[in-house]
Amino acid sequence: MPGTDTVSDRAQEIVDEFSLFSDWMGRYEYLIELGDDIPLLPDEHKTDDNYVHGCQSDVWIHAEYDDENSVLHFQGDSNAKITKGLAALVIRVLNEQPPEAVANASFDFLDDIGLQDNLSSQRNNGLQAMIEQMQERAKTFRN
């Protein structure tokens, strides 16, 4: 829904949800579930422009600006489930937010959900690349 809740509200919601799982397996299963739930990215959006460089697996993030509500719509997909789950988390906090909020968003919450430690540094780089690409897009829409 267009942004009544802020980036940090949504981040807190995610942290609360992940805290319900006591073991890593549960957290991963939930992450994968979140990835399975995001809408499929149509093939026409799987373009070179939307391709995220820096991920070990294939990832695409598509951004569209909604003039009427002055917010950004994000869609994403990956051929790896864990990467897709991570894309889903980032999309969930940034979707339907004004470009300014996307560009300035903090992702500290990723440290608090108990997955970061288990992610290889290369996967972390991929996650960082995803975030940077979304924030760069946001800057192009910012007035």
Added chain:
Amino acid sequence: MPATTSPQTDAPAFDAEAFRADFPALQQDIYEDTPLVYLDNAATSQKPTAVIDRLDHFYRHENSNVHRGVHRLSQEATDEYESARQSLTEFINAQREEEVIFTRGTTEGLNLIASTFGEMTVSEDDEILLTEMEHHSNIVPWQMLAERVGAEIRVLPVNDRGELEMNRLDEFLTDDTALVAVTHVSNTLGTINPIEALIDAAHAVDVPVVVDGAQSAPHLPVDVQALDADFFVFSGHKMFGPTGIGILYGKHEHLEAMPPYHGGGDMIDEVSFDGTTYDAPPHKFEAGTPNIADVIGLGTAAEYMMDLDWTAVQAHEDDVLSYATEKVGAIDGLRLIGTAAAKTSVLSFVFDDIHPYDAGTFLDRLGIAVRTGHHCTQPLVKRYGLPGTIRASFAAYNTRQDVDRLVEGIQNVKSMLG
């Protein structure tokens, strides 16, 4: 291992458990109570106490620069440094110590050859023959050279099993071939290439051969004289030695004819502003203060390996690989990539419906260290139409129990992600 080590028929069979006890890093838990199963040896091996202690001893008692000092410590460090060269000479059965150049590793060795010998040997319209299974470090330096001089890269293909198509060699080894650069063992497939046949064929038409021994030096006998390779390069860190150190072996006649790679201290005969004359090999190629501690550590690793009964070690490594091939290969929904008749120590596989990165991440969380991705062999992985593979690679300290843990891990991955 080294051909100079003759089989010790009275030695007991290789005791992998006792050997494993030499490696402190293997004794730890990863993620709380999960013991580490280290199956990423093609990337780098763990280090035995002997090598770790040798580095520690150097910095505590021997640290000094080499080849320059008249003081006692510098003389000792120089002796140890040159004694490591002797050990490595023996390890690969080189004819003389001057043929053993210390480099940062395989990659630097290949770049050195491309920039010096390559520049001398390859001209416009010549061809450089590589194979489809080369690691990027044995592709990119040659591409850079080819671009500089206007040469062409030709690529000998592999078949579906991951073996070189040797029956097509005549098509690729032509009158225009100026140089062949080939890996001894594939880091992605484990294939042992018929390197002797390749060298013989190339030499029959007077073409020199560079062998990338990064994956063979840790597992196979290396006898550069028997191979008659023009160059043979490898890294220390894959054979129980330190990182950032490796060997470039070159036939003495080539090394003498080659220009230096880097200029600086310790590689000169005489310097004046009018011009400089260079030292003889090996020092011509070792400009600047070398990686002294790690050279000495590598010498210890070579000695450590030469002390083993390699007939027994190879029998053990073959047993672990066949056991893994049988157990992992029998898992439903999983396919082995690389099924060459001659293989060593690498088991690459993919799932029908699970991405290698997902599998690798879960295996890691279960304490099993494997590599996933293209293993720096993108052309090869693309040839099989894959996004990457999951690669379990073994060393002499791995056992059937490690394979059992891997199989159990794979079953868990399947139930979580399948």
